[in-house]
Amino acid sequence: MIxxxxxxxLKGEVNVPSDKSITHRAFIMSAMxxxxxxxxxxxxxxxTLATKAAMEMVGAEFTETEEGFIVCSKGFKxxxxxxNVINCENSGTTARLLTGLFAGxxxxxxxxxxxxxxxxxxDRVIEPLGKLGANIFARENNKYLPLTILPSKLKGIxxxxxxxxxxxxxxxxxxxxxxxxxxxxxxxxxxxxHTELMLKTYGVHLNxxxxxxxxxxxxxLMPAEINVPGDFSSAAFFLGAALIxxxxxxxxxxxxxxxxxxxxLEVLKGMNVNFDVDVNSESGDPxxxxxxxxxxxxxxxxxxxxxxxxxxxxPMISALGLFAKSPVEIxxxxxxxxxxxxxxxxxxxxLRQIGAEVEEFEDGLxxxxxxxxxxxxxxxxxxxxRIAMINILLSKKFGGLCIDEIDAIxxxxxxxxxxxxxxxxx
Ligand code: S3P
Numbered sequence: 004m005i006x007x008x009x010x011x012x013l014k015g016e017v018n019v020p021s022d023k024s025i026t027h028r029a030f031i032m033s034a035m036x037x038x039x040x041x042x043x044x045x046x047x048x049x050x051t052l053a054t055k056a057a058m059e060m061v062g063a064e065f066t067e068t069e070e071g072f073i074v075c076s077k078g079f080k081x082x083x084x085x086x087n088v089i090n091c092e093n094s095g096t097t098a099r100l101l102t103g104l105f106a107g108x109x110x111x112x113x114x115x116x117x118x119x120x121x122x123x124x125x126d127r128v129i130e131p132l133g134k135l136g137a138n139i140f141a142r143e144n145n146k147y148l149p150l151t152i153l154p155s156k157l158k159g160i161x162x163x164x165x166x167x168x169x170x171x172x173x174x175x176x177x178x179x180x181x182x183x184x185x186x187x188x189x190x191x192x193x194x195x196x197h198t199e200l201m202l203k204t205y206g207v208h209l210n211x212x213x214x215x216x217x218x219x220x221x222x223x224l225m226p227a228e229i230n231v232p233g234d235f236s237s238a239a240f241f242l243g244a245a246l247i248x249x250x251x252x253x254x255x256x257x258x259x260x261x262x263x264x265x266x267x268l269e270v271l272k273g274m275n276v277n278f279d280v281d282v283n284s285e286s287g288d289p290x291x292x293x294x295x296x297x298x299x300x301x302x303x304x305x306x307x308x309x310x311x312x313x314x315x316x317x318p319m320i321s322a323l324g325l326f327a328k329s330p331v332e333i334x335x336x337x338x339x340x341x342x343x344x345x346x347x348x349x350x351x352x353x354l355r356q357i358g359a360e361v362e363e364f365e366d367g368l369x370x371x372x373x374x375x376x377x378x379x380x381x382x383x384x385x386x387x388x389r390i391a392m393i394n395i396l397l398s399k400k401f402g403g404l405c406i407d408e409i410d411a412i413x414x415x416x417x418x419x420x421x422x423x424x425x426x427x428x429x
Contacts, residue, residue, distance in 0.1 A: 004381075005409060007395060008429070009402025012297075013251040015426035019238045021046040021231040022259050023415050024169070024197050025288075027054045027096045029229040030074070031104065031177070032205045034063035037078030038226035040205075043071045045231050049413045050094035057101055060085040071231075078223050079181070084110040088149070091116040093343060093386075093414050095123055096170055098148060102128050103174025106137035107157045107181025115149035119386050124341055125150055127166045128174040134162055135178055135186065159184030159220070167311045167338065169194035169263075172216070179218030180207065190214040192308040195263045200288060204229065232259035232290035236315040237416050239267055240392050243319040244423075245295040246276065247326060247400050252296045253426065260289040266312030268293075270320055274300045274327065302329035302372075310335050315342075318389050321350050322397065324370025325359055333367040343414070344385035353394060356380040357404070382406045388414040395420065399427075 026046040031054060033040035045051060055065055055072075061082040064075040091097040091114055098116055102125065105112040115121065126146045129139045135157040141150035159182045164171060172190055176198050179186030192214070199209050199216065206225030210217035238258040245251045259265075260282060271278065277298060282291040302324060305313070310333075313320065317333055324331030339346040351363045354370055358377035362369040382404060384391035388411040395412075398404040412419050 004405045004407060006403050006405045007398040010248060010399040010427045010429055011250070012428040013244055013248050013253055013423070013426045014428050016254040016256055017241055017422050017426060018256045019233040019241065019258060019422075020048070020416050020418070022234040023048065023050055023236070024096065024195060025201070025229070025231050025259065026051045027094075027100065028173070028197050028201050029231060030054045030058055031100060032201055032224060032227070033074035033229075034058035034061065034076045035079040035104070036205055036224035036226045037076060037081070040074045040226040041071065041228040042074060043228070043230045045071050046234065046415070048415050048417055049092055050097065050415060053090065053092040053094045054097045054101070057089045057091070057097065060087070060089060079104070080222065082108055082110070085112060088113045088115055091120055091148070093117050093120055095120065095343070098125065099128050099170035099174050100177060102139065102150065102152065103132060104177040105152050106132045106135070106139060107178045109154045109156055111154060112152040113149060114152070119343055121148045123147070127168060127171050131162050131164070131171070131175055132178055134160060135182060137178065157182040159186045161187040161189070163189045164191045167192040167194055169196070169198070173198040176202070176209065176216065176218050180221050182220050184220065186218045188216045188218065190216065192311050193263055194311045195261065197261070197288070201229065232288065233257045234415070235259050235261070235264045235267075238293065239316040239319045240396065240419070242267065242271065242278070242293065242295055243323055244396055245297055246300060246323055247396060249297050253294070255293045255295070257283070257290055258293060260291055263312055266309050267316040267320060269309065270303060270305055270313060273303045274323070276300045300327055302327040302331045304332040304334070306334040310338070314338060315389060318346050318350050318393055321368055321370050322354065322393050325354065325357070325373040327372055330369050330371045332369040334364065336367045337365065342387070343411070344387035344390060346387065346390065349383070349385045349387060349390045353382045353390070353397070356382055357397065357401075376401060378403070380404050384408055384411055386411050388412050388416065392416060392419055395423070399423070
């Protein structure tokens with residue numbers, strides 16, 4: 004059990020860690036390219052190191068520099084068949100993207116993961132990849148890791164996506180680049196588009212028109228240089244913190260502001276929260292600074308396609324319901340049940356522990372403003388980095404609330420506590 008002393012306010016500037024999704028993709032595409040690529044300011048966390056290790060197993064060489072890594076590779080046409088099982092650790096992105104990438108290799112691979120990842124659905128990628136001709140077998144009726152990819156050649160067909168997931172989309176794109184003719188993927192809703200944008204930097208142009216993505220097979224990816232911006236999903240904890248801790252003022256610096264990721268800003272506007280965004284970049288993925296201060300704010304009901312653009316921020320948004328003027332309700336968010344933990348169950352459990360009235364739905368939750376605090380609340384992190392970080396904020400807000408463990412923060416934000424400490428006013 005761990006608990007934190009009460010913190011009154013948060014004041015100052017923070018640089019959030021580099022983007023997890025972009026780092027995974029930069030490591031993968033640099034290994035796919037033939038030549039020498041550069042990845043500047045990558046996130047080094049448990050998840051992204053799993054992707055890096057996998058890329059080393061197929062032959063890419065990573066040399067650490069002051070700024071990040073130089074990645075040397077002979078390209079995806081010359082990947083080695085790994086001599087061992089690939090461990091994706093806790094990372095759904097590693098597991099899904101690499102299943103797509105390796106499905107097109109005509110080689111033998113075995114992928115596994117930790118206790119949490121082995122419970123998360125893999126059929127969402129196995130099924131569509133099977134339609135392209137991939138030969139993949141997984142535990143319990145082709146659903147769960149460990150999975151085996153047997154040698155096979157992929158064909159170009161049209162696939163209509165069933166799950167609103169950037170991981171599934173990216174798996175199909177990485178497979179499609181290796182098929183014998185064009186693959187067309189129709190997304191069920193707009194999800195984060197880092198794969199499509201970054202491929203352009205590596206010399207590959209996809210034909211994207213609305214929800215339709217056409218992937219033409221390629222012989223090579225050109226080496227490239229990627230500069231990873233701050234992770235919006237990590238910034239979300241500071242956006243939330245400024246609203247939770249009274250008299251706070253936080254400047255969050257160099258955050259990625261890709262609109263497929265930053266839906267939480269739209270949600271905050273809908274809650275009548277004021278903040279300033281200062282965009283720094285003119286081209287490529289936008290990034291910039293966000294200034295936010297403590298203030299009163301309204302509740303909101305969130306549903307529909309925006310859910311895919313706030314998927315990792317929903318736990319933080321739901322916790323804001325504790326301090327809003329009216330309830331915060333989230334629907335159409337079934338996907339939360341199959342993240343690093345069942346995040347609907349986790350948030351319902353913790354917010355009820357604190358004493359809040361919370362309704363649970365199959366596809367979401369409704370959090371009512373907190374009336375009576377339970378000082379003896381025992382919060383649980385469910386081995387989930389994002390739930391652990393919200394628990395830390397709540398323990399500091401109320402002072403002394405117990406949390407079972409917080410080790411999971413290493414997955415995306417290893418120095419979360421140090422960053423918070425640096426702006427605390429006690
Ligand atoms: C990610 C996509 C999202 C997100 C995850 C990272 C990615 O998952 O929750 O943290 O990097 O593509 P889904 O695509 O499964 O929604």
